[in-house]
Structure formats: C-alpha cells, structure tokens
Amino acid sequence: MTTAYTTDDDRWAAIERRDRAADGAFFCGVRTTGVYCRPSCAGRPLRRNVAFHDTREAARAAGLRACLRCRPDEPIETLRYGLGETPLGLALAATSETGLALLILGDDQAAMVEDLAARFPRARLVEDGASVAPALAALSSAIDDGGRASLPLDERGSDLQRAVWKALRDIPAGTTASYAQVARAIGRPEAVRAVAQACGANPVAVLTPCHRVVRSDGGLSGYRWGVARKKALLDREAAA
The missing domain is CATH 1.10.10.10 (Winged helix-like DNA-binding domain superfamily/Winged helix DNA-binding domain)
Known part of the structure; x- marks a missing residue:
C-alpha cells in the first residue's frame, strides 16, 4: 500500500502521525530551528513554522541544515511489511531489496509494528501484504511440516x-x-x-x-x- 503526499494537508498529517512510509517522499523544514527533517522525526514543530520541500536539495537551497536527530541525509532503505495469521497465531514479515529481514510471531499487531520500527529506526516502512506473502506462506508451511524454506535472507548481525x-x-x-x-x-x-x-x-x-x-x-x-x-x-x- 502506498500513499501520495501531494498536498500540504497530506504532508502535515504524515508528520503528525510520524509516518515512516513518508520518509523520502518529502522533507519538513522548520523555520525556527533552521533544520529540515524526515516526516517521521520525533521533533514536534508547530504547523505555522513548517515548510515542505520535495527534495533535500530544495531544503538546503532554502538555507536549512540537516536535523541531527533524524539524519535526513542518510540513505533511506525501504522495508515492506505485512501481517498474517499462521497456525501459531499472528506473524509479521518485513522484506528489503536483499531479502527477508524480519519474521516474528506475536499477539498484538500494533506492538509488532512498533517492534519492527524499533529494529529498523532509519528505514522507510511501507505496508505491502503482497510483497511479504511468500514469507508468511513459508512460515505457515514450516510450522505445519517443519520443512525448510529457500527464501533469500537479509541477515543483520555480527x-x-x-x-x-x-x-x-x-x-x-x-x-x-x-x-x-x-x-x-x-x-x-x-x-x-x-x-x-x-x-x-x-x-x-x-x-x-x-x-x-x-x-x-x-x-x-x-x-x-x-x-x-x-x-x-x-x-x-x-x-x-
């Protein structure tokens, strides 16, 4: 599922909900602090102090500098995620361009999405059930028969x-x-x-x-x- 952030109202609404899916779609300039941020930044500017910029370059041309909190100049990785039911309850899967980055079990959808966001604080999160359907199907199959899956993995660890x-x-x-x-x-x-x-x-x-x-x-x-x-x-x- 994707969302267009074409109007100022849409963009401000994304900032109010700290919408990770909006990261990279536009940037939020804050006149009082002189910085520009990702829409998901934890900062809480007042609407009257905010201007929207389509690109980092446009924000910098307006005399703004990158926010040190959300680091909007760092590369944005997109993770597509979705939830589904399995024989052992609710599951959430998230995939990158490389492969399956996260597959977790749980009982509370909101808590699982929060877990995903905490694990990947710099990622743009896009809900996309179709992209993760193979992973959720592989999980259900493995639960049923213990079989192995040949899905590519995006493993991040030591x-x-x-x-x-x-x-x-x-x-x-x-x-x-x-x-x-x-x-x-x-x-x-x-x-x-x-x-x-x-x-x-x-x-x-x-x-x-x-x-x-x-x-x-x-x-x-x-x-x-x-x-x-x-x-x-x-x-x-x-x-x-």
Whole structure:
C-alpha cells in the first residue's frame, strides 16, 4: 500500500502521525530551528513554522541544515511489511531489496509494528501484504511440516550471530541441539552464552529454527515468542 503526499494537508498529517512510509517522499523544514527533517522525526514543530520541500536539495537551497536527530541525509532503505495469521497465531514479515529481514510471531499487531520500527529506526516502512506473502506462506508451511524454506535472507548481525543462525538452519526438523552443541558446531566451544544470546536475537522465527535449541538437560529454556509456541513447534516436528 502506498500513499501520495501531494498536498500540504497530506504532508502535515504524515508528520503528525510520524509516518515512516513518508520518509523520502518529502522533507519538513522548520523555520525556527533552521533544520529540515524526515516526516517521521520525533521533533514536534508547530504547523505555522513548517515548510515542505520535495527534495533535500530544495531544503538546503532554502538555507536549512540537516536535523541531527533524524539524519535526513542518510540513505533511506525501504522495508515492506505485512501481517498474517499462521497456525501459531499472528506473524509479521518485513522484506528489503536483499531479502527477508524480519519474521516474528506475536499477539498484538500494533506492538509488532512498533517492534519492527524499533529494529529498523532509519528505514522507510511501507505496508505491502503482497510483497511479504511468500514469507508468511513459508512460515505457515514450516510450522505445519517443519520443512525448510529457500527464501533469500537479509541477515543483520555480527559474524558470530550469523554463524549461529546458519548452524540453526542445519539442525534437522524433529531433532534438537543444546547451546553447547551449537557452540561446537561453529567452532567456538567456549561461546555457549553468546550462542544463547544469538538465539534470542534471531530475527527470523521458525525458518531459522532457534526453537530447536534446548538446554543440555533437554529442558526447553526460553523462547522470545513464548515457550508454549516452542513446545508446539517441537511437538509438531516430532510427530511429522
């Protein structure tokens, strides 16, 4: 879904709701501070002090400088996102030009969108269900049968985190591994705590199966999307 910001009223409304989808479509100049901002900037100017500019260049030509809070001169990446129902409840997927950047489970749509915005504070967020439909379908399929998905991923993390996430995808459905086993698999046997932290930071639910990692005694330990979901996933995979 896209929105045109062609009138001043449309643009001011976007600023009032801090519309991330409007970032890059226009820029907000604030006469009293002499800066120009993204529409989603946390600053709250008065309407009478605001002028709209189609480009950064136009804002600079008007004698304005870039806001240090929202950094409107930094490149804007577009993330397209959408929500859908799965066998384990609500899910949100977000994709970039590179691939799947986020896939999370939850219970509250607004909270999930807020989570997305917090994870990608410099991104332009555009609701676009069609773009993320393949990811949501792959998630539902993986929940049902534990199968793997071949979707391209846009993974953002440290080298260790990415190594852990890759190792998780090598754990076969219907089996589990301990944090210590994953640490050994990535060649870092001393990094058990870091492995646990990487599992907790996993941005792609189920398709990167952190739910298959358990304590050394077989206990389920935690799961960022709820231990009940973790148990349900493992039970489904064991029965498949």
